[in-house]
Amino acid sequence: MLLIVDAGNTRIKWALVDRSASDQTPGHWLQSGSVARTDAHLLADAWRGFHIGRVMLSNVAGQELRGELENAVLHVLGTRPVALEWFTSAAELGGVRNLYLNPTQLGADRFAAAIGAHALFPNRPLVVATCGTATTVDAVSADGHFIGGMILPGLGLMATSLAKNTAQLPQVALQTSLTQPFADNTDAAIVSGCLAAQAGAIERAMAAQARAYPNETVSCILAGGAADLIAPHLSIAYTRVDNLVLIGLHKVATQHSPTC
Structure with a gap:
């Protein structure tokens, strides 16, 4: 069994892949789940009972969480000698070539997401927008080149920043429904502005890709x-x-054997 883990700043997602199954299409899993970042200690219970023979993890939430993930995996593995493979960005992996000036500087989650998107939608230019704690908007060419991207504060972070740094503006619930772009109250105006900024970045990236690939x-x-x-x-x-x-992690795992 292959265990893959995506540890982000807000949630930890995981999936178990039956490596003996005939269908190894990335995204086809035996079981999957997620927990809040603060509930990492619950992962061992979720994984117990499965014969895990390989582990690949992506972690962008720091060394403390890395230690918690290691403890959770080792608690399940016991004395079985299974190496933990920490996914990091490289010059080329999973069918995607990384065109960052320093390929290893690209966030592991962004590179894995680009690999996943290219695996699902090959032979077409892509804009990959991941809207989490931060919003990342990345461009991938039809032949699998990670061109580069944008990073901006996520939707919640934008609203929180306004509330904390502007004395007269309140903290707002982002679930506020909007029916028009120009709000008639401050709470809705904050939400409208944050949503417009997020959508605008994605649409701007799409326009740039369309100019770069006018015939696709x-x-x-x-x-x-x-x-x-x-x-x-x-x-x-x-x-x-x-x-x-x-x-993306699943794609890389199916194409690359463990290094140790």
Whole structure:
């Protein structure tokens, strides 16, 4: 059994892959789940009972969480000698070539998401928008080149920043429903502005990709916990996909054997 883990700043997602199954399509899993970042101690119970023979993890939430993940995995494995493979960005993995000036500087989650998106939607230029604690908007070419991208504060972070740093502005619930772009009260105006900024960044990236590939149809892949709040405010077509990082890790695991 292959265990893949995507540890982000807000949630930890995981999936178990039956390596003996005939269908090894990335995203086809035996079981999957997620917990809040603060509930990492619950993972060992979720994984207990499965014969895990390989583990691949992506962690962008720091050394403390890395230690918690190691403890959870080792608690389940016991004395079985299974190496933990920590996914990091490289010059090329999973069918995607990394064009970052320093390929290892690219966030592991962004590279894994790009790999996952290219695996699901090959041979077409992509904009991969992941809307989480931060919003990342990345460009991938049809032949699998990670071109680069944008990073901006996520939807919740934008609203919180306004509330904390502007004395007269309140903290607002992002679930506020909006029927028009120009709000008639301050709470709704904050939400409208934050949503417009998020949607605008994605639409701007799509326009840039369309200019770069005038004879091809560019696809927008939308992922992340805040994607469903942002999606209704997009004026472009998009495809909503969950667990892009896990899909990317699955793709890499099927193409690359463990190094130790």
